[in-house]
Amino acid sequence: MEVTKELQEDMTEKICSFWNYEKKDRPFNVLLAGVSYCDGTYRIERKPENLYSFEYIYSGKGMLVIDGQRLEPRAGDVYFLKRGIPHCYWSDEEEPWTKIWICFNGLMAEAMFSAYLDRTVYLMHNCDISGQMEALLQRLEQFDGDYDKMADETAVAVLEILQKLHNQGSSHTRTLPEQIKEWIDLHVEENVKLEQLCESLHYSRNHLINQFRNRYQITPYQYLREQKIEAAKRYLLYSGMSIQEIAERLSYTDENYFHSCFKEATGLTPGNFRKFGSVYPTEYGQKQ
Structure with missing residues (x-):
């Protein structure tokens, strides 16, 4: 099946519906499947329902609110809807989704x-x-x-897709707080904003802050400040850079602000830390 990349001027969907064939005693029922060419008005809100779904995003971006999480699915992502969990999702007005999806239910669906x-x-x-979704559709x-035959074949295809997603996720699984920490560590010398982190990881501001604080007991911003100070200590002790150069390297607005932040964090000015740091029992030097 070929899906056009050009979004339609109006919201259109190509849908295969099997609601009339649903059997409550079947282990797996196919309910709906299709492709949606969303516009800026696209919005779905559901109360708890007896269905499972996953949707692959070809292009665009949007928002999913589910189970206390506020997520931002975009091109290349897959999002999941689960039985009994109320949810709401909508497409971005400027960059609406084009997506391919399937809905199903049954005890086998729950087990998978x-x-x-x-x-x-x-x-x-x-x-x-x-590729798997297009072949399935x-x-x-x-x-x-x-x-019955079609439902059984679809169950096998859905299982294979879930196995692929599971294996791909398991090969490089890191918790969200770990991903946040890694991102900050990689950008510690830059003048980064929380909005950049949200954009990179595709999560809302509040969700990132709450997840990180629950794991590390500090906010991402506090962790960034701490890591900048640790980097400053290393430069002061082990480089010939001037204090002004260190301030610029770590993207402080100016030397005075760096001086203020450093003294607040360590109790010493940068100059005194450089002069006496080697005689303090810090992780960077032991008193001789």
């Missing part, structure tokens, strides 16, 4: 989600399942009336 997805996971980044479009 439980086996391959962490209970609190609703979004995975950079997971290209477009193409088979559903060729439905010949044998729903």
Whole structure:
């Protein structure tokens, strides 16, 4: 199945619907599948329902609010909807989604989600399942009336997709707080803003702050300030850079502000730390 990359002027969807074939005693029911070419007005809000779903984003970006999380799915991401969890999601007005998706239910569906997805996971980044999703939708479009056969084949395809997502996630799994910490460590010398972190990790400001604070008992901003001071200590002790050069390297607004921040954090001015630091029992030098 070929999906155009050009968004439509009006909201359009290509949908395969099987609601009328649903059997409550079947272990796996296919309910809906399709492609959505969203516009800026696209918005879905559901109360707790008996369905599971995953949706792959071809292009665009938007927002998903679910289970106390505020997530930002965008091109290349997959987001998940789970039975009994109310949710709301909508497309960005300027860069609306084009996405391919499937909805299903049943005890087998529940078992697959439980086996391959962490209970609190609703979004995975950079997971290209477009080929598998297109092949699956193409088979559903060729439905010949044998729903039981089609549902069984779809269950196998869904299982394979979830296995791929699980394996891809497991190969480089890091918790969100660990990802935040790693990002800050990589950008400690830059004049970074929290908005850049949100943009990079595709999460809202409040969610990032809460997750990081719950893990490390400080905010991302506090951690950044601490790491800048630690970097300053290393430059003061082990480099010939001037205090002004260190302030510039670490993106402080000026030398006076660096002086103020350093003294507040250590109780010493940068000059005194450089002069006497080697005789303090810090991690950078032991008293001789």
